[in-house]
Amino acid sequence: MRHPGPRTPRRPRTCGAKVGRAAGCPTGLRRSGSLSGFSKRRGSGIRGQVQSRGLIMHDIRAIRENPAAFDAALSRRGMSGLSAEILALDEARRAQILAAETGKAELNKLSRQAGAAKASGDTAQFQALSESASLRKAMIANGEKLAADLDTRLRDMLMGIPNLPLAEVPDGRDEADNLEIRRWGNPRNFDFTPKEHFEIAGVLPGMDFETAAKLSGSRFVVLKGAVARVHRALAQMMVDTHVEDHGLTETWTPVLVKEEAMYGTNQLPKFAEDSYQTTNGWWLIPTSEVTLTNSVAGDILEEARLPIRMTAHTQCFRSEAGSAGKDTTGMLRQHQFEKVEMVTICTPETALAEHERMTGCAQAILEKLGLPYRTIVLCTGDMGFGAQKTHDLEVWLPGQQKYREISSVSTCGSFQARRMNARFRPASGGKPDFVATLNGSGLAVGRCLIAVLENGQQADGSVDLPAALHPYLGGKTRITADGALA
RNA sequence: GGAGAGGUGGCGGAGUGGUCGAUCGCGCCGGUCUCGAAAACCGGAGUGGGUGCAAGCCCACCGUGGGUUCGAAUCCCACCCUCUCCGCCA
Numbered sequence A: 001m002r003h004p005g006p007r008t009p010r011r012p013r014t015c016g017a018k019v020g021r022a023a024g025c026p027t028g029l030r031r032s033g034s035l036s037g038f039s040k041r042r043g044s045g046i047r048g049q050v051q052s053r054g055l056i057m058h059d060i061r062a063i064r065e066n067p068a069a070f071d072a073a074l075s076r077r078g079m080s081g082l083s084a085e086i087l088a089l090d091e092a093r094r095a096q097i098l099a100a101e102t103g104k105a106e107l108n109k110l111s112r113q114a115g116a117a118k119a120s121g122d123t124a125q126f127q128a129l130s131e132s133a134s135l136r137k138a139m140i141a142n143g144e145k146l147a148a149d150l151d152t153r154l155r156d157m158l159m160g161i162p163n164l165p166l167a168e169v170p171d172g173r174d175e176a177d178n179l180e181i182r183r184w185g186n187p188r189n190f191d192f193t194p195k196e197h198f199e200i201a202g203v204l205p206g207m208d209f210e211t212a213a214k215l216s217g218s219r220f221v222v223l224k225g226a227v228a229r230v231h232r233a234l235a236q237m238m239v240d241t242h243v244e245d246h247g248l249t250e251t252w253t254p255v256l257v258k259e260e261a262m263y264g265t266n267q268l269p270k271f272a273e274d275s276y277q278t279t280n281g282w283w284l285i286p287t288s289e290v291t292l293t294n295s296v297a298g299d300i301l302e303e304a305r306l307p308i309r310m311t312a313h314t315q316c317f318r319s320e321a322g323s324a325g326k327d328t329t330g331m332l333r334q335h336q337f338e339k340v341e342m343v344t345i346c347t348p349e350t351a352l353a354e355h356e357r358m359t360g361c362a363q364a365i366l367e368k369l370g371l372p373y374r375t376i377v378l379c380t381g382d383m384g385f386g387a388q389k390t391h392d393l394e395v396w397l398p399g400q401q402k403y404r405e406i407s408s409v410s411t412c413g414s415f416q417a418r419r420m421n422a423r424f425r426p427a428s429g430g431k432p433d434f435v436a437t438l439n440g441s442g443l444a445v446g447r448c449l450i451a452v453l454e455n456g457q458q459a460d461g462s463v464d465l466p467a468a469l470h471p472y473l474g475g476k477t478r479i480t481a482d483g484a485l486a
Numbered sequence B: 001g002g003a004g005a006g007g008u009g010g011c012g013g014a015g016u017g018g019u020c021g022a023u024c025g026c027g028c029c030g031g032u033c034u035c036g037a038a039a040a041c042c043g044g045a046g047u048g049g050g051u052g053c054a055a056g057c058c059c060a061c062c063g064u065g066g067g068u069u070c071g072a073a074u075c076c077c078a079c080c081c082u083c084u085c086c087g088c089c090a
Helices: A032-039 A060-065 A067-075 A083-119 A123-159 A209-215 A225-244 A259-264 A289-294 A348-368 A415-420 A445-456 A467-473
Strands: A019-021 A179-184 A249-251 A276-278 A300-302 A308-317 A336-346 A373-377 A389-397 A402-411 A423-425 A436-444
Touching: A060 A067, A060 A083, A067 A083, A083 A123, A179 A348, A225 A249, A225 A308, A225 A336, A225 A348, A225 A436, A225 A445, A225 A467, A259 A289, A259 A415, A289 A308, A289 A336, A289 A415, A289 A436, A336 A348, A336 A445, A348 A373, A348 A389, A348 A402, A348 A436, A373 A402, A389 A445, A402 A445, A415 A436, A436 A445
Parallel strands: A249 A308, A300 A423
Antiparallel strands: A019 A276, A179 A373, A308 A336, A336 A436, A373 A389, A389 A402, A402 A436
16 A cells, blocks of 8 residues: 555546555645635635635634734644744735736726727727737736735645634643543443453454455454444444434435545645545545535525534544554554544534533443443644544543543534635624534444443453343344354 | 536526626515505615725636637636436446
């Protein structure tokens, strides 16, 4: 998997979708050609000429008004002050736009006059005006190009800057500085040494890494029999719970998406090497956050439609480029896994309440399964690129004697909405404003399977399964030591 | 994959080179009328950017990207997408 695969964006769609690791060269992806497609949704009024690209990732006006606050927020994420560079670029850009638009205005005026002259039959006047317009046109052409270039440069720069943490997020460098805010359930007392999931006798026949390696290589698994059934039951239970108890809308989405969707939810341009791209330019989603969130890209939603709360159960694909050697045994970290995802689109004012709600939805699954967990607030240094605030849920894994991440719930504020140009029209009237987007796992199915197996294991190698799953297992309640559902 | 049709503002639907950002209808908002509503009538209303204290002025946007022209929703080229029929297919 070391061939980055040449990018061949335009290819007949009939071509086989061979998958190669994404080229780790974001610059190749950032050309205005690929960007323009998505920045140019209907009505956003963007043209590669003089015209400003309009919507930008970070609110450039806010940066202009309070550069110190912007720098301070970024410094909490360990980034040095960027506002000076941004503002210099912004200033140059605006000056160039002004120059180009002034020239364009004069040209338009000459054209109108030429039209009038022609209409009145004044041929000499028409000639003169036409020539003078041609001259002016040549003069402004370069200015327009400069303006467009500066605009693209500013846009690209802002595209690469992470979201600003909310004030309430604790400062910190890495996971050591995260803050535990909730602990639920008591880890069970074992009268034997609990095994890791891939060591449990009853699990062995149903979890086949050798065959997976033969088919696909490392970090893949083949599930069989009872284990496969429990895995499927978990996903079903999660989706049903979110739909029936939490009121989310069940959604089924593609797992292959266009490049612009990957920009919208900030997998691109910075993290191209974490995902897979097909030879014809599609990307395999690393999470259905990509499809669920981008489903409102370019839209102006009526406020009455908000909040939109969705859930989807999909395959997810990740290259795990940065985690060589980490969690190599077992199925904790795979290139392909299933996840039930939750996404909410709402107004900015309701985002924090929705964040708590979504965290509750994820917690409810673990509680239903009786799995001990803790909830933590990620510190500034540990948060993902697009997040304003993140809750991680960590489930107790007796085999490792550790809490391990099983869900991550984030609010992105308007960060992704700006990238996607997703807005809502306030019920009170007034201009459209950017929506807020939230996403969270509810939950990672494979990791949940691990937790169920490890927490339910018995001394004889059998596994007791949570009551919440029994209806999804045809009334069966356990996996026997020889791997049968009983 | 083959053949055909088409992509215009929230929707429908005009517009084939010169104040067209775009006629008109529906829907929407405000007002008049009414006890109230409906109807009728009057008025308003796109998005982004630049500039300005502001009013305003200017630039861009009619699927996307190029081209022709003094001037393009209108002409040319390429691409994307949607629909219909045929073929194939889970």
